[in-house]
Amino acid sequence: MKISSDFLVIGSGISGLSFAIKAAKYGTVSLLSKDKITEGSTLYAQGGIATVFDEKDSFQEHIQDTLSAGAGLCRPDIVEEIVLAGPKLVQELIDNYNVKFSKEKGIYDLGLEGGHSKRRVLHAADRTGIEIESKMVEAARKEPNITFYEDHVAINLFVDNNICIGAYVLEKNKGNIINFQASVTTLATGGAGKVFLVTSNPDISTGDGIAMAYRAGASIINMEMVQFHPTCLYHPHAKSFLITEAMRGEGAKLIDLNGKQFMKKYHPKKELAPRDIVSRSIDTVLKISGADSVFLDITHKDSDFIKKRFPMIYGKCKSFGLDITEQPIPVIPAAHYSIGGVKANTSGQTSIKNLLAIGEVSCTGFNGANRLASNSLLEGLVVGDKSAKYAASLMMSNNSTKKQPFPYWDPGMAEDPDEMVIVKQNWEEIRRFMWNYVGIVRSNNRLIRAGNRLDMVMKEINQFYWDFKLHPSLLDLRNLAQVAELIIRCAKGRMESRGVHYSLDFPEKAKTLYNTELQISMVDRVPLNNDI
Ligand code: FAD
């Protein structure tokens, strides 16, 4: 079976939707989601979207805050481009898609988060992701040129002579493998937080786009740069539930088991220090005390204010028997955002012709070595918009490669899987050793240990992949293992501590700046402005 369109968009979060809605003006769009259309990190965003929306703020300050968080590794030209493009596109969210951000007395209520020198985060209480995702889906549904394919999992890209002509896709409910042919294929598959045992990310975040692009020969960069969010709810039944940084922006304090506020010992900005510093400080407190969690305390604020500003968090914690207006919230750091990814520019262009990468799956140089809070919705929105225009120009200039057919998937002698326990075992194993050895604090020995274990697990996964019929959880596992390998290889290549990457063996910053870049069989350190 085959399906042809001008644009194949793999992913329906903010970046995929921003791209699809604009690309639909130029041609037909197949929009794929691995699960339900709204499921993805965008839906769970709490804090909001950072942009200059207040006359007391300035582009220069937003640029400077982004660069400072990025610890020397941002591309200043790209930071400037994205920050400057922000207000117009956020206004478009409000005017064209009817996104409703919170207001106080008729004025947008701008939130404050770590690393921002001004209040500049537009939010819809603590349900910003739900508001943006649902309104963008509504807008996309009005576009006759967009066809939605929910529960369709992209397996591999088809690349011939370094030109992408589509992807093999598993139709989850029927087990069919479909050839999706397109003039331009856009990866908008989000991040890879599930590689780690503790994460704020939803289940879809298994790094599929990064793994597919890598297997197809694309350049991948800075995979060691994994951002850990300081505050995820610690509760046996609270899977991946984030407690927004905006709560610290409203004055919540981090305290230890004895009720002592500890951040002043680690950074002058205390709870609003950059994320990497807050996460490492909590990690240190937990290692020294042996406690299971630290606590985030907002009980000093008025209870009506807490319920109005953080209704979702209040309700969720209440469902676990915790009243956050009266009790501190047990929290731990969690893998949150993949800063590294498929090397791309702000038009989404990758090292493979007709393959674009946008949003969290990509690495444009905007986030450097540490992403500033609430900058990723902004990047997804801006790059999605710009890359749609680039994709249209590619399609028009590319008639020779237009919707070229490629061979159907060959299942070989694959049988129905006999022991799914292998998938479960390897899934748990990878996520646990990545958390313990490649987590917030790394060392050469820990990376070597993780690499050795991964070699063994990958052999088993590859054998299983070739011997048995494809199953969504096997595809997730294979991608997860691939991304784990890329993170370990890049972490070994970074011989310094910078931003979110901290190594006990190289505690200082190196004098020269570089990205860790790899393709299928090489890892290199390359200058920052090494363009696509
Ligand atoms: P996603 O929104 O993750 O969407 C990925 C899409 O790809 C999904 O549709 C999925 O189905 C699809 N997909 C994946 N693999 C495949 C496959 N193999 N085949 C088919 N489809 C596939 N950032 C902010 O700026 N502000 C915030 O307040 C904020 N809060 C956050 C809170 C949480 C809990 C989390 C997890 C993240 C938060 N972030 C926030 C980060 C931000 O939400 C993400 O970086 C951003 O939403 C990513 O958007 P995206 O379009 O790249 O991917």
Ligand code: SIN
């Ligand atoms: C949060 O609300 O704390 C998450 C914001 C982000 O990841 O940008």
